[in-house]
Amino acid sequence: MASISEQLAKLGPAAFVVKAIIVAITGDALLLAFILTRRAYRKWYFAKRDARVFEFRQKWDALISGEIPFETWRNKSFDRRIVETIALDALDAATPLEGARLLKFLRTSGLIEKRIYEARKHTGWRRLRALVALGRTRAPEGIPALADALRARDKETRLAALRGLSRTAAPEAGKEILTWASEVGLTVPALPLQSALIQCCVERPQILLPYLTHAEGPLREVLGRVLGEIATPSLGMDLLRFVDDDIDELRGAVARAMSHVSPGLALDVLKDLAHDTVWFVRLRAIVSLSDLGDPRAIPALLQGLTDSNRLVRLRAAEGLVEFKTEMTSIFDKVAASGDRYALHAYLTALENADLSADLELEITTNTSLDNESRARLLEVLHGGALAPLKSAALTTRTTSALPQ
16 A cells, blocks of 8 residues: 555645645644633633632631731732732722721732832833732832832833832822933823823922923923922912913913912912913913902903903803802993803803893893893893993992902
8 A cells, every 4th residue: 555655746746735735734723722722721710710719708808817827828829919919909999998908918918028029120021010010009118119110221111110100199109200200301101101290299299390490391391281280279389480481381380270379469470371372371360260259350251251262261251150249240341342252152151050040130120220221231131142332331339349
């Protein structure tokens, strides 16, 4: 009987086709075997993990309190990963009291120290995983290891360290990020850096000011955006140096922070910023003027009604309708402005605040208005269109109540 080789030799060139078919069938069979084996292994692995997770859950309180010795699970990598994952997931949603208990468990069991070691000594994906896990613990002792990773050559490692520091939300982590950024500049995308700084500096925004003063270029713009998000009234005097800054975000931060500063200091600053060339700076200034609730802000808000940006007009109108004792006087000036966009913004704000009926009643019962002025204001209110009138001549008592 001829061998397989001899049989193939008789086929001539067709033997190459037969061999290719055999190789393809063999390859497909091996691939199918690998897929089935991998699927069976994963099924076994997840079943084993689910059973172990259930077992740990049943005795979780005893486990984290130390009644169950740590040695029973800590030296087994499979069990250790499960316990750490459960603890970190619980820490994310824990109350302050429960969070302190879980953090104590992570410390006494040595899991935090293990992650610190891995973050400093390992490389590649193991280091990335350690950095993210270390950040999730929010442990202060992990901040130095995360800060060291910021200076790694690999960009992915730097981003993982940045995410880890962001999860701590600690001012100390913010200082480390600011120190690193001031040394090397903007070496990571702006958005992750901005997000991390907002998370870490929101409790103590004043730590941002020294770095912002000396920052330049793109980094200064990022820090300006961060300050615009976290600025508080306590920074009022310190922010005055940025009123005329070239960075739009810094001027916007000043406008935002002025909302709770004393009106004597804030009004002049906000009136200037309400005429800024950048629309969102004007918007923040108008919002802050509205939040002040001071009648002296009414003229600036009236000017905001004629702004070229729709959002600025709407927020100015929302601020004006809050002055309920001055509704007739304000509406008179809006109608006399001759700007239909200002009128529509004010009427929209009135309707949203459900104050249209109140204004109508006030106009109808206002004895300071003559019949002609009352009729014209009611026509504008009902028709939503400007009437050909100048300012309705209110009496001295009503007009004098409105700041000039």
